Amino acid sequence: MKLLRYGAKGSEKPGLLDEDGTVRDLSGHVTDLAGDGVSIEALERIRAIDPATLPAVAEPGRIGACLASVPNFFCIGLNYAKHAAETGAEPPKEPILFNKTTSCLCGPDDDVIVPHGSEKTDWEVELGVVIGRPAFHVSEEEALDHVAGYCVVNDVSERAWQIERGGQWTKGKSAPTFGPVGPWLVTADEVPDPQALALSLKLNGETVQDSDTSDMIFTVRQIVSYMSRFMELRPGDVIATGTPSGVGMGMRPQRFLRPGDTMELTVQGLGTQRQRAVAAD
Structure with a gap:
């Protein structure tokens, strides 16, 4: 469905x-x-x-986030081998976990607001995993039994706030509109292998991210099982599983979002998002 x-x-x-x-x-x-x-x-x-x-x-009009709200908005950092390489980071030995605040959730085609004071707002196409059954200390073999479905996520990030301002990554990930989710929640039965999905992002019509989920360092099974060792995942939780190479931070010279830029994100079988970057009022 x-x-x-x-x-x-x-x-x-x-x-x-x-x-x-x-x-x-x-x-x-x-x-x-x-x-x-x-x-x-x-x-x-x-x-x-x-x-x-x-x-x-007949005329549904605007498509909102495929979830009305989320108990938790989790993310996995540096989870694609080529993305880790483009940032100059060593591939992590364990999944890097961080949160986006739930207030960043927005529709897949809503404008992305470049916040006041931002100079390094970046894009990240990601496979989103939606939890459908409580998961606590589940094995990798059981992990996908706890997944309700999948969706497209843009893990919009302000890199200066994320990296240069100290503390955790959350403050660079959580501004309003930094969490476009959807257009659809696609149930797990329609995604037999989450490690075989193409994903891409176009910036102003130019493809800048073009990869597939086989490049993930930690698979969806591994991520869900790993996270369940430390916390109970609940129905409706979203996990953004990492982004492939091609983000603005990895470009030479670096390239970040400016008002008027457009993004088009697609994950195979999960639909397409289209966003315009706008200045904060």
């Missing part, structure tokens, strides 16, 4: 994309898509609904 949320910001409705590409209104069956609403059990209840019985939405 491909699930989505459509409508004006703050007034989104849950929907389902049918096989013909028509948006179907799910609001008569579910309140929204978040938390326990995207648990594996909740998704099975949605799966039992015949899409043809759902109202068709």
